[in-house]
Amino acid sequence: xxxxxxxxxxxxxxxxxxxxxxxxxxxxxxxxxxxxxxxxxxxxxxxxxxxxxxxxxxxxxxxxxxxxxxxxxxxxxxxxxxxxxxxxxxxxxxxxxxxxxxxxxxxxxxxxxxxxxxxxxxxxxxxxxxxxxxxxxxxxxxxxxxxxxxxxxxxxxxxxxxxxxxxxxxxxxxxxxxxxxxxxxxxxxxxxxxxxxxxxxxxxxxxxxxxxxxxxxxxxxxxxxxxxxxxxxxxxxxxxxxxxxxxxxxxxxxxxxxxxxxxxxxxxxxxxxxxxxxxxxxxxxxxxxxxxxxxxxxxxxxxxxxxxxxxxxxxxxxxxxxxxxxxxxx
Numbered sequence: 573x574x575x576x577x578x579x580x581x582x583x584x585x586x587x588x589x590x591x592x593x594x595x596x597x598x599x600x601x602x603x604x605x606x607x608x609x610x611x612x613x614x615x616x617x618x619x620x621x622x623x624x625x626x627x628x629x630x631x632x633x634x635x636x637x638x639x640x641x642x643x644x645x646x647x648x649x650x651x652x653x654x655x656x657x658x659x660x661x662x663x664x665x666x667x668x669x670x671x672x673x674x675x676x677x678x679x680x681x682x683x684x685x686x687x688x689x690x691x692x693x694x695x696x697x698x699x700x701x702x703x704x705x706x707x708x709x710x711x712x713x714x715x716x717x718x719x720x721x722x723x724x725x726x727x728x729x730x731x732x733x734x735x736x737x738x739x740x741x742x743x744x745x746x747x748x749x750x751x752x753x754x755x756x757x758x759x760x761x762x763x764x765x766x767x768x769x770x771x772x773x774x775x776x777x778x779x780x781x782x783x784x785x786x787x788x789x790x791x792x793x794x795x796x797x798x799x800x801x802x803x804x805x806x807x808x809x810x811x812x813x814x815x816x817x818x819x820x821x822x823x824x825x826x827x828x829x830x831x832x833x834x835x836x837x838x839x840x841x842x843x844x845x846x847x848x849x850x851x852x853x854x855x856x857x858x859x860x861x862x863x864x865x866x867x868x869x870x871x872x873x874x875x876x877x878x879x880x881x882x883x884x885x886x887x888x889x890x891x892x893x894x895x896x897x898x899x900x901x902x
Contacts, residue, residue: 584741585737585738585741588737589734589737592730592733592734592737593730596726596727596729596730599726600726612625612626612627612628612629612634613625613626613628614626614636614638614714616714620713620714621711621712621713622638622700622712622713622714623699623700623702623712624697624698624699624700625655625657625697625698625700626696626697626698627657627695627696627697627698630659630660630694630696631659631660632659633656633657633658633659634656634657635654635655635656635657636654636655636656636657637652637653637654637655638652638653638654638655638712638713638714639651639652639653639712639713639714640652640653640683640710640711640712640713641710641711641712641713642679642683642704642708642709642710643708643709643710643711644679644708649679651683653683653687653712655687655690655691656691657690657691657693657698658691658692660694678706679704679708682704682705682706682708683704685705686701686704686705700712748827748828751797751827752827752828752829754796754797754798755798755827755829755832756829756831756860756863756864756867757796757798757864757867758796758798758799759798759829759831759832759835759860760857760860760861760863760864762783762798762802763835763853763856763857763860764857764861765779765783766779766780766783766835766853767850767853767854767857769782769783770849770850770853771850776816776817776839776842776843777816780806780816780820781806783802784802784803784805784806785806787799787800787802787803788803801823805819805820805823815840815843816839817836817839817840817842817843818836818840820832820835820836820839821833821836821837821840824836831856831859831860831863834856835853835856838852838853838856
């Protein structure tokens with residue numbers, strides 16, 4: 573639940589979900605509005621057979637998916653037919669009839685010719701024929717209307733996009749949380765070093781340069797990400813007339829570390845108004861070390877909790893091994 577609440581308060585994630593939801597809703601609304609306009613109504617008799625079509629408009633083409641049952645003398649042929657009724661003014665280019673004596677080919681040619689005539693009918697109300705040109709009886713049925721690819725893909729794409737955004741946000745939050753933990757682990761030492769050096773008479777910028785300069789003599793692998801970031805800040809601001817307190821504040825705000833924001837506020841007050849920074853840094857240093865002790869104790873308790881599961885599993889295995897011989901001898 574805590575992770576769920578954190579994701580709900582993630583403004584970037586919620587803004588992205590709102591945008592994707594809005595676009596998806598507009599697409600679905602467009603399909604819903606467009607859908608009824610694509611075709612009119614089918615005229616159905618008491619037996620459920622389609623006898624005609626009542627077009628919605630003559631100014632645009634309309635599509636109808638129907639079933640056609642051909643009652644030939646030898647067999648009954650069923651096929652799916654798609655009628656695309658053309659707009660008023662469209663010309664019929666004619667249909668080529670098959671010259672082959674094969675009966676199936678003749679039926680196909682008759683059906684194609686019939687469909688062509690229906691598609692280029694001029695009336696708004698079209699009566700579907702009950703016979704082919706050679707007298708073969710036929711009947712029309714309403715085919716099962718299947719959702720178009722867009723109607724099926726839109727919800728799937730929406731769900732996939734939301735899932736990807738949530739996973740990215742959770743991964744980003746996890747990374748940010750790890751970075752904050754590293755900063756909070758190294759912040760007490762950094763604050764203590766600032767307190768000692770400024771208490772010795774150094775100004776903030778010189779103290780910051782000495783602290784970050786001491787990292788250069790250590791191996792890269794031994795430095796934490798917090799110490800590497802401070803060294804990078806020193807290199808970026810070296811030679812620029814930028815307030816060190818402002819640089820520290822921007823870094824703290826970027827990583828959302830409240831403890832470091834308080835330290836930067838103390839340093840800013842000292843630069844602007846000349847307030848007593850020594851006592852404030854000493855107080856913050858004591859507070860940060862106490863917080864680090866609390867975090868260490870909580871981490872130790874978490875390790876005990878994690879170890880209880882394998883210990884319980886080993887206990888169950890031990891009980892089974894002990895009881896198994898007695899059960900086998902019963």
